[in-house]
Amino acid sequence: MKYGYYDDDAREYVITTPKTPRPWINYLGNEGFFGLISNTAGGYCFYRDARLRRITRYRYNNVPMDTGGRMYYIKDKDSVWSPAFLPCKTPLDRYRCRHGLGYTVFEGAKDQISASLCCFVPIGYDCEVNRLTLRNESSAARTLELFGVVEWCLWDAVDDSTNFQRNLNIGEVEIDECAIYHKTEYRERRDHYSFYGANITCGGFDTDRDAFLGSMGDWSMPLAVERGECAGSVAMGGHPIAARHFELRLAPGEENSVVFLTGYVQLPDKKKWERPGVINKAPAKELLTRFAGCAAVEAALKELGEYWTGLLGRLQIKSSEQRLDRTVNIWNQYQCMVTFNMSRSASYFESGIGRGMGFRDSCQDILGFVHLAPQRARQRILDIASVQLADGGAWHQYQPLTKLGNSNAGSGFNDDPLWLVVCTAAYLKETGDFKILEEAVPFDGGVEANTPLLEHLRRAVAYICGRLGPHGLPLIGRADWNDCLNLNCFSKEPGESFQTCANFESGVAESVFIAALYVKAAGEYAEILKRVGRGEQGEEVSASVYRMASAVLTHGWDGEWFLRAYDAYGKPVGSGMCDEGQIYIEPQGFCAIAGIGLHNGYARKALDSVKERLTTKYGTCLLDPCYTSYRLELGEISSYPPGMKENGSVFCHTNPWIGIGEALTGNPEEAYAVFSRVCPAFLEDISEIHETEPYVYCQTIAGKESPRFGQGKNSWLTGTAAWFFVFVSQYILGIRPGFDGLELTPCLPAEIKGYTATRKYRGCIYDIAVRNEQNGGYKLTLDGKPFNGKALPCEAGRTYKVVLTV
Numbered sequence: 141m142k143y144g145y146y147d148d149d150a151r152e153y154v155i156t157t158p159k160t161p162r163p164w165i166n167y168l169g170n171e172g173f174f175g176l177i178s179n180t181a182g183g184y185c186f187y188r189d190a191r192l193r194r195i196t197r198y199r200y201n202n203v204p205m206d207t208g209g210r211m212y213y214i215k216d217k218d219s220v221w222s223p224a225f226l227p228c229k230t231p232l233d234r235y236r237c238r239h240g241l242g243y244t245v246f247e248g249a250k251d252q253i254s255a256s257l258c259c260f261v262p263i264g265y266d267c268e269v270n271r272l273t274l275r276n277e278s279s280a281a282r283t284l285e286l287f288g289v290v291e292w293c294l295w296d297a298v299d300d301s302t303n304f305q306r307n308l309n310i311g312e313v314e315i316d317e318c319a320i321y322h323k324t325e326y327r328e329r330r331d332h333y334s335f336y337g338a339n340i341t342c343g344g345f346d347t348d349r350d351a352f353l354g355s356m357g358d359w360s361m362p363l364a365v366e367r368g369e370c371a372g373s374v375a376m377g378g379h380p381i382a383a384r385h386f387e388l389r390l391a392p393g394e395e396n397s398v399v400f401l402t403g404y405v406q407l408p409d410k411k412k413w414e415r416p417g418v419i420n421k422a423p424a425k426e427l428l429t430r431f432a433g434c435a436a437v438e439a440a441l442k443e444l445g446e447y448w449t450g451l452l453g454r455l456q457i458k459s460s461e462q463r464l465d466r467t468v469n470i471w472n473q474y475q476c477m478v479t480f481n482m483s484r485s486a487s488y489f490e491s492g493i494g495r496g497m498g499f500r501d502s503c504q505d506i507l508g509f510v511h512l513a514p515q516r517a518r519q520r521i522l523d524i525a526s527v528q529l530a531d532g533g534a535w536h537q538y539q540p541l542t543k544l545g546n547s548n549a550g551s552g553f554n555d556d557p558l559w560l561v562v563c564t565a566a567y568l569k570e571t572g573d574f575k576i577l578e579e580a581v582p583f584d585g586g587v588e589a590n591t592p593l594l595e596h597l598r599r600a601v602a603y604i605c606g607r608l609g610p611h612g613l614p615l616i617g618r619a620d621w622n623d624c625l626n627l628n629c630f631s632k633e634p635g636e637s638f639q640t641c642a643n644f645e646s647g648v649a650e651s652v653f654i655a656a657l658y659v660k661a662a663g664e665y666a667e668i669l670k671r672v673g674r675g676e677q678g679e680e681v682s683a684s685v686y687r688m689a690s691a692v693l694t695h696g697w698d699g700e701w702f703l704r705a706y707d708a709y710g711k712p713v714g715s716g717m718c719d720e721g722q723i724y725i726e727p728q729g730f731c732a733i734a735g736i737g738l739h740n741g742y743a744r745k746a747l748d749s750v751k752e753r754l755t756t757k758y759g760t761c762l763l764d765p766c767y768t769s770y771r772l773e774l775g776e777i778s779s780y781p782p783g784m785k786e787n788g789s790v791f792c793h794t795n796p797w798i799g800i801g802e803a804l805t806g807n808p809e810e811a812y813a814v815f816s817r818v819c820p821a822f823l824e825d826i827s828e829i830h831e832t833e834p835y836v837y838c839q840t841i842a843g844k845e846s847p848r849f850g851q852g853k854n855s856w857l858t859g860t861a862a863w864f865f866v867f868v869s870q871y872i873l874g875i876r877p878g879f880d881g882l883e884l885t886p887c888l889p890a891e892i893k894g895y896t897a898t899r900k901y902r903g904c905i906y907d908i909a910v911r912n913e914q915n916g917g918y919k920l921t922l923d924g925k926p927f928n929g930k931a932l933p934c935e936a937g938r939t940y941k942v943v944l945t946v
């Protein structure tokens with residue numbers, strides 16, 4: 141069952157009912173000011189950091205989940221409705237929500253009044269524009285009372301939802317004819333305020349939530365709306381809001397637009413005040429004036445569209461499979477940008493008050509993002525490197541605002557540093573900008589940037605080599621990629637964090653996954669060293685890579701597949717000898733990626749085992765059989781019910797590793813099957829089972845042992861986005877950046893007869909045409925002439941015509 145449809149020309153997903161299985165959301169903003177927006181206009185805004193600079197409030201675990209956000213009420217005599225359905229819940233005569241790239245439009249209609257609400261964050265400005273256009277479709281003049289409301293968050297979103305004894309006493313606002321200004325804590329240590337204004341004269345306002353809602357009132361029918369009039373309340377403590385009321389008269393056929401703006405202003409100390417006690421509103425007014433006219437709003441929307449056309453234009457394809465095209469051309473790339481921006485901080489599953497930026501997460505996000513905006517990727521790599529510790533390890537998470545490591549998550553996740561190497565290699569392959577390696581970067585958020593990035597990479601690699609266990613495999617530390625495989629945790633305390641408690645220091649538990657990741661990452665590092673004239677050092681690294689690969693082949697092979705780990709007692713995890721959790725997905729895919737066992741058939745055999753043991757109609761599961769009881773020595777993985785999350789769901793992030801493995805071992809049909817089983821565009825028809833947005837990947841799909849088999853969770857912020865993009869673009873389509881230039885090695889199933897593509901890369905444009913004749917050959921012409929090299933030439937400014945028959 142579907143709840144909408146793709147409009148590929150408009151680059152939109154159009155939702156046709158507010159009653160989707162879950163809120164289906166979109167993201168607004170790209171640099172400083174961000175908004176999450178659901179298909180009923182729920183969600184919230186923040187500036188840079190969803191925890192520390194939350195602008196509007198969000199209610200966790202609410203029913204309906206989506207209460208709050210951008211709240212609009214149209215009172216038309218006795219009927220009151222919201223253009224996006226919520227908060228009123230009045231049934232609409234017409235409803236559509238169009239989620240586009242960086243904007244969302246709601247189209248609602250009731251009793252011959254139509255409303256179109258367009259929400260977006262203009263490029264370069266710290267505000268969200270909501271343009272509401274009302275049209276009288278009847279033949280009689282109509283008078284409407286319009287209310288627009290936002291509820292302020294008292295900045296620190298954790299404090300806001302916990303520390304009421306203080307924060308019910310601190311709320312402060314200012315009000316003038318243009319806007320309501322939220323200035324809580326501005327009088328003391330904050331240098332920022334927010335505001336909510338509109339471009340027409342306001343008939344009335346409220347800034348105190350209790351006054352607006354009335355006693356026992358709720359957002360579905362506030363007292364002020366029922367009454368048709370605000371109370372003019374001025375918040376002092378309590379729950380400050382910004383509610384504005386307008387009266388609109390519309391002649392038959394007449395249309396009128398109101399532009400609402402939620403904005404954020406930050407000022408240097410000297411400019412904070414207009415006069416004592418009165419905030420400096422000039423920057424807010426400037427913003428309000430800038431977007432006061434509909435022409436300016438249109439122009440900003442157009443600019444946003446062009447911005448996305450420019451970004452997505454770095455890779456565009458055309459094949460006979462529309463679902464593949466829309467995934468590659470629009471939605472997968474879009475999701476990669478969102479994960480780059482948010483890491484794992486703010487979604488409808490990540491509260492924005494928990495995790496900030498994940499070290500390994502942000503590194504992996506770069507793999508899917510680097511081609512879109514290499515300069516931003518560059519800066520991010522340097523930011524992440526500065527969260528690395530001097531011993532080569534890394535803080536596991538950091539706050540985007542402060543760029544400092546989160547002490548509550550700590551460090552000691554032994555795979556973390558290697559991802560820095562992997563993403564730097566991806567950046568170099570995309571850009572050829574080896575200068576980045578010389579950039580001086582601090583360790584541990586230090587003020588002094590004094591260590592070249594290349595040295596950061598060296599320490600990352602050395603960190604692993606210095607922490608090997610009894611089998612010569614890397615020690616796992618708190619966990620590796622699988623945050624829930626906590627082999628040194630031994631937690632018996634309810635509520636204790638599986639990742640950060642320190643109950644057991646085995647110094648024994650080893651990870652085959654980290655070994656494979658090491659082979660991949662350190663292999664790339666050795667290549668980098670060769671290219672910067674440090675061949676000798678590169679040789680040493682290559683030797684360590686060889687040793688690690690041998691250790692995997694000797695101690696990490698179980699007979700039919702790769703082992704997952706050794707636990708704190710030195711017992712194998714992910715082995716046929718275990719009673720449960722006999723086979724895990726991660727090492728099977730990653731060994732193939734690292735090239736381990738390609739020569740002796742182990743890699744192939746492991747992938748065949750994955751097919752047999754882990755593959756289901758909804759994707760490839762993480763392990764089999766799932767754990768049915770809690771295993772003290774394994775940790776969080778066994779805390780989940782069978783088939784959920786790390787305990788045997790289809791943990792989507794890992795599926796591309798298998799798909800890449802299939803491609804590398806020359807199995808295009810299975811590679812494509814791995815792709816299309818999980819790719820959301822292929823799951824649109826089972827939205828009632830899948831439940832999450834059909835336009836973005838989710839983190840997990842409940843596995844076969846779960847009664848909810850097929851149900852998606854944790855959509856949007858997942859490494860799945862980047863890895864699927866790498867998989868589909870570099871391995872299925874085969875457009876793969878290498879250190880020496882772009883390579884073309886497609887692995888297409890028979891049903892895809894070929895494709896054309898445009899790829900912008902290092903200042904060149906490649907017009908690519910691939911014909912899939914399935915003849916086992918490889919015939920490539922470059923500008924009409926046969927070409928036998930590996931990497932395509934790349935002279936900045938040139939357009940190359942590449943034709944490949946395989």
Ligand code: BGC
Pocket residue numbers: 623624639776785786
């Ligand atoms: C989740 C993991 C996640 C970890 C983060 C666990 O509860 O299952 O997917 O990586 O928390 O700390």
Ligand code: NOJ
Pocket residue numbers: 484498500501620621622623624786
């Ligand atoms: C989600 C986390 O963000 C990521 O870092 C981790 O690798 C996966 N869960 C698997 O546990």
